[in-house]
């Protein structure tokens with residue numbers, strides 16, 4: 144169980160998983176397969192991503208995330224399956240498809256002696272952007288990745304997180320409708336991690352379809368509209384965080400600190416969303432399906448019943464427990 148405390152995590156609001164309107168399908172991959180000798184690295188992987196949607200591939204090291212996205216990006220030949228970008232088949236030889244994709248690898252591909260602006264100018268030229276268009280787009284990209292102020296400094300003076308943000312910027316120059324990020328926060332400090340997550344959330348808000356790989360459960364929960372849990376090359380389960388958590392049948396718990404012995408009031412116990420309620424060591428423990436949704440009514444019912452609430456905590460089952468349930472092992476060994 145994870146303790147979310149009160150309200151959402153800082154800075155990036157959690158994706159609204161209740162009011163989804165279908166949008167254009169940008170990526171569809173079907174039955175992807177890749178073997179290296181006897182090793183089946185990716186086995187029958189299928190999923191889709193719509194415009195404006197962030198899809199997370201969550202799995203431990205060696206699960207097959209990089210191999211999967213390399214096939215989608217068209218930089219690794221697949222042994223089976225197909226990739227469609229906006230309905231058109233895509234592979235290692237498809238130039239059109241590559242223009243639709245911004246691929247940001249784990250390794251940095253930057254020139255350390257050049258500034259951020261000079262790096263972007265170089266890659267803009269590679270993408271065939273004209274001089275005026277490149278200038279305007281570089282300014283836009285620098286704003287998106289929050290590096291406008293440091294644009295003239297040589298990249299070798301940047302922090303690890305700033306370099307990663309610039310790496311993402313390079314992937315955005317040609318305005319791809321699909322952005323693929325391979326563990327973009329690996330090894331960066333918490334502040335840069337926040338900045339990266341905020342940039343990605345903003346891009347999705349502008350309609351970019353994002354494929355995000357990570358072995359950090361918190362990132363997948365915070366950022367992704369839908370998540371595919373991948374292990375040993377196979378997608379074990381897929382859905383919103385809530386759907387995945389629902390698979391293991393755990394409930395959310397709202398814990399109200401009352402500061403003294405307090406029986407569960409009837410007003411609270413009889414709320415339709417309350418599945419179970421009990422009192423324990425100066426706290427009322429209320430089990431519901433969706434704590435964030437139910438919290439206002441639970442609080443109101445307690446207050447109406449005359450309960451003095453001194454503190455509130457929300458405990459949500461997290462994807463770690465889902466992963467454990469599905470694979471029998473921890474996400475991070």
Ligand SMILES: Nc1ncnc2c1ncn2[C@@H]1O[C@H](COP(=O)(O)OP(=O)(O)OP(=O)(O)O)[C@@H](O)[C@H]1O
Nearest residue numbers: 179182184202203204205206207208209210211358
């Ligand atoms: N070129 C290769 N030759 C042989 N085996 C490979 C090759 N590339 C990947 N593998 C193997 O395929 C499996 C999946 O690797 P992959 O890099 O896709 O996993 P991952 O989930 O991205 O892990 P990480 O987060 O460590 O990159 C691993 O067992 C890996 O050792």
